[in-house]
Amino acid sequence: MQHLPFSVDLRLRTQHLSIGEMTGGVADDVLRQEVHPGKWSAIDNIAHLAVFHPIFQRRLQRVADEETPLFEPYVWQEDALFAEYRKLSNRELLVQYRHDREAFVRFVEGLKAGDFRRQGRHQAYGTVSAAQLIEMFVLHESHHLFTIFKLLNFGK
Template sequence: MSLYTSLSARLKTQHLTIEQLVAGISNDKLITPPTPGKWSALDNIAHLARYQKIFTGRMHQILNEDTPVFDRYNGDLDPQFSPFRSMNLAELLNIINADRTTIINLLSGLTDTELSRIGVHPKYGRLTILKWAEFFILHEAHHLFTIFQLVNGTE
């Protein structure tokens, strides 16, 4: 069990899509939520930046504890999310790029035994680190689609 090719490729490149999605988009459009109480495109990017740190912490917890159980992450309830929401696009992209390198290095350096370690997700149950990585990348893809919708005026 190792990082399979499609997962490895998406970990290395999927986050780079953000810059392409928002190229040429005004800051006003980036920061304007579709409706009051909903996240703007920039809020979604801030969430991705914050969640990478959450994910890395969870991977270390799975590696260091026996079958840790995690609560569902909710950015709106995370006091550490607020500083990310006040950052500009360039700052967020820098954090995402740097933290992605950390994630890739961490996951790529794990043995088959380590990739098989389990953490419990509140909705999806017992997931290996490999499945957590897939969940992470699919979660990111969901937010990329949301950003696409927001900046193209379809949401």
């Protein structure tokens, strides 16, 4: 995608693969363990990341269609898709994740050059361009990937 920095494009296309590399050989009961009571398990983190594909796709579509739309904050407790995804086995979730990522990448590839410069408003971060939203997406994903890595390797 020539309208994104090389590293953002590369991470968008490949970063998610590390989820399967980290968790593919781990039993579901281990992935569901709450290492820290009341905090998300590894599978919860994966489910959370998976639901962000359609959320960010809708946000990007709004940026393309509307004049500086305001994005409501994400509330995981009210997200029915998150509740559904966190019940899946890791294998099922990884398949869904790959499918959703492929659809998201196709959507981003279909954006027009001018769409990447169009803007929306995020309640926490202010005015952001579509290109910045995509970078936020991959940075948000990397944060949770590191959390999953720590939970599986260090119990932190």
